[in-house]
Amino acid sequence: MTTSARQNDTSSARSRTRNELARGTFDLLVVGGGILGTSAAWTATQAGLRVAMVDSGDFAGATSSASSKLVHGGLRYLQTGNVRLVAENHRERRSLASDVAPHLVNHMPFLVPVYSGGPHGAAKMGAGVFLYSALSAFGDGMGRLLSPTQAKRLAPGLRTDGLRSVAAYSDHQMNDSRMAVMTVRAAADAGAVVLNHAEVVGLRTTRGRVSGADLRDRVGGHEFGIDARLVLNATGPWVDRLRRMEDPAAGPSVRLSKGAHLVLRTPEPWRAALTIPVDRYRVSFAIPWEGRLLLGTTDEEYTGDPADVGVVPSDVEQILGEAAVGIDAPYLDASQVTYSFAGLRVLPGGPGGTSAAKRETVVSEGRGGMLSVAGGKWTTYRHIGRTVLEELRKVTAVPVGEDMVDPLRTVPLPGLASPDAVTQRLIIDRDPGARLDPLVARHLASHYGSLAMDIAALVRDTPDLGARIHPDGPDIWAQVVFARDREWAVTVDDVLRRRTTVTVRGLDTPEVRTRTEELLKG
Numbered sequence: 001m002t003t004s005a006r007q008n009d010t011s012s013a014r015s016r017t018r019n020e021l022a023r024g025t026f027d028l029l030v031v032g033g034g035i036l037g038t039s040a041a042w043t044a045t046q047a048g049l050r051v052a053m054v055d056s057g058d059f060a061g062a063t064s065s066a067s068s069k070l071v072h073g074g075l076r077y078l079q080t081g082n083v084r085l086v087a088e089n090h091r092e093r094r095s096l097a098s099d100v101a102p103h104l105v106n107h108m109p110f111l112v113p114v115y116s117g118g119p120h121g122a123a124k125m126g127a128g129v130f131l132y133s134a135l136s137a138f139g140d141g142m143g144r145l146l147s148p149t150q151a152k153r154l155a156p157g158l159r160t161d162g163l164r165s166v167a168a169y170s171d172h173q174m175n176d177s178r179m180a181v182m183t184v185r186a187a188a189d190a191g192a193v194v195l196n197h198a199e200v201v202g203l204r205t206t207r208g209r210v211s212g213a214d215l216r217d218r219v220g221g222h223e224f225g226i227d228a229r230l231v232l233n234a235t236g237p238w239v240d241r242l243r244r245m246e247d248p249a250a251g252p253s254v255r256l257s258k259g260a261h262l263v264l265r266t267p268e269p270w271r272a273a274l275t276i277p278v279d280r281y282r283v284s285f286a287i288p289w290e291g292r293l294l295l296g297t298t299d300e301e302y303t304g305d306p307a308d309v310g311v312v313p314s315d316v317e318q319i320l321g322e323a324a325v326g327i328d329a330p331y332l333d334a335s336q337v338t339y340s341f342a343g344l345r346v347l348p349g350g351p352g353g354t355s356a357a358k359r360e361t362v363v364s365e366g367r368g369g370m371l372s373v374a375g376g377k378w379t380t381y382r383h384i385g386r387t388v389l390e391e392l393r394k395v396t397a398v399p400v401g402e403d404m405v406d407p408l409r410t411v412p413l414p415g416l417a418s419p420d421a422v423t424q425r426l427i428i429d430r431d432p433g434a435r436l437d438p439l440v441a442r443h444l445a446s447h448y449g450s451l452a453m454d455i456a457a458l459v460r461d462t463p464d465l466g467a468r469i470h471p472d473g474p475d476i477w478a479q480v481v482f483a484r485d486r487e488w489a490v491t492v493d494d495v496l497r498r499r500t501t502v503t504v505r506g507l508d509t510p511e512v513r514t515r516t517e518e519l520l521k522g
Contacts, residue, residue: 011220017195018217018224025227026052026193028392029213031200031242032234034064035381036361036373036388038183040232043385044392045190046411052226053184053192054215056199058494060180062306063236064378065498066343068261068297069289071096071105071379072171075112075132075275076283083135090136092380097172100382101413103422103449104182105174107140108287109272111151112167113158113326119280125167132169140170154272155286157293157331159324173273173287176378177498178447181487182413183381189414196488203231203245203370210246210368219490230392233372237306237344246368253364254374255349256306260315260342261296263289263504266331276326284322290501291473292338293331295323302344311340338506346374363391415449422452436466436476443474447501455482469516470507475500480519492516 028044030037033055041053055061073090074082097105112129114122122145129143144167151166152158158166188194197218204212204225212227233242243250270293274286287294298315320332348362361376361384371391376384422445426436436444436456444452458478459466465478483489483499492513497503502512 014195014217014219015222017193018222020193021052021054021195021226022224024050025212025229026050027228028052028230028232029226029228030054030232030234031213032232032236032238033059033184033194033196034062034180034234034236035060035378036236036376036384037232037234038064038180038187039381039385040234040373040388041192041194042183042187042190043382043389045187045192047389049392051187051192052228053187053194054198054200054213054226055196056218058196058491058498059184059194059488060177060498061196061494063343063345064180065177066259066261066341067176067378068259068285069173069176069287069294070171070285071174073132073136074379075110075128075169075171076281078128078132079281083131086132087135089379090139092383093172094136094139096174096379096382099412101174101179101182101416103415103417103419103446104179104413105172106446108171108173109154110169110171110275111146111155111158111272112169112275112277113151113163114165114167115325116162116164119277122165122167125165129167129169136170143167143169151272155270155274156268157266157270157286157327158274159326159328168272171273173289174378175290175447175501179378179413181499182415184488185414185486186411194488196494197490200242200245203242203368205368208368210366210370231370232388233366233370236346236374237309239346239372239374243366243370243372246366246370250366252349253372254346254362256302257345257347258300258302258309258315258342259297259345260311260319261294261340262311262316262319262337263292263294263339263341263506264331264333265336265338265506266293274326276323278322278325284319284325286323286327290504292505295319298342299345306344309342309344311342315342316340339504348375361387363387365391413449415451417445417450419445419449422450426452426456440466440468440474440476443501444476444479454486455479458482469500469502469512470505470509473502473505473507475502477515477519480516484520489520492520495520 027049028051030041030053041051045051071093073086077086126145133143146166146168148160148163198215200213201216202214203210210231214225216223235242270288276284363373423441426441455478469475479500480495483495489495496508502508
């Protein structure tokens, strides 16, 4: 297909979506395609509602792809005595890892180093990780104490000076961008109409009630409108901006906390993550992730424009300084940072520091009837959808029966399959032209599940697409085409940062970006 034909095809696809969004009246319009919006759209569509979802940027293009990549029970919550919350988080973590997204959520051993003069003693940490494991019904084994020598084998950079003992427990991690894209796909497969890079420029009202939105497609500038019985404001850090479109006098409802992270190369691979106590309540993470080491996070109040959030030198200094509590200096060389990113936690308003604020989901109704939802995290993102659906049921204009409020315990994300089985299928494909080397096959299986077979089919049809995007990473060019045609990717960053792992590995060279742009155009 020629470049002009591909551009016309992409334009036609967006045109068809805009026409569908402008047709009739939706039961629910979700504004925002991050953790909150995608979960709400998926849940509402499963409940039988006609749902539209739009985002002014890419799906999970902001904070929802800037998390610590964890699906976890929250060990630190035990310090505050919130045992019930930890147990609830564990239940959802197990469900995601076993029933909903085992192809995307991966087991990860965690180690907590206990140093002389540190904020916690060995006996206390040993009891803590045992209780943590018990609250997960010992589904990932029993929390225990390790010797420094045993721990060093799992985390080679662990600082052993003054190390008394190491508490070990288990949690899970995931690629947040891939989780978001798969959730959008699940919603679309169930009937939702979705469009990214579509900005709300105004709200529609009927007899004083919000009844839809006017939008501008940022790809081409086309303007269109969506009518809906109910509008859900799930715009994350921009939640108050949309609330002021509904009511110019609306006061602040949330506050923001910046969480910055660094991604570093390491001399050798790590097989376990570190949870490093910084003080009695705060911890710093060092997590093996996508062939690198992820460090973070900060927790500082942010009052600027959410669009301007980023990592500044003081963040780098803080993250490396806190990591040095538990990691040897050679592993914390700033020159080995391949990527850095920052996101904004949306927290309830109130007094005190942001680190002490509750991490909870808040749903409110505005003067014009628009619902706004803020807060939450990836571990419990499906429950956020259920919470929103329960609120929808209270709005009589939206036909949600009580029996439709379902936590989706048994509804898997697309691609559900054993990564091991998919890897083997990719390696032993009978067609030599579609065979992939084991590293690439494993990478595809653990990021796409059974959908990796569709990527292999692209390689079968066009063998050149089986080449690696960069020789130092496992992503291949077929993923770019798949992202373009099947995953709503529009920009180079949509592909390299959120559909693949090229950017986070520090491999998005000018040559890679140019070739990606060419493939996006066809």
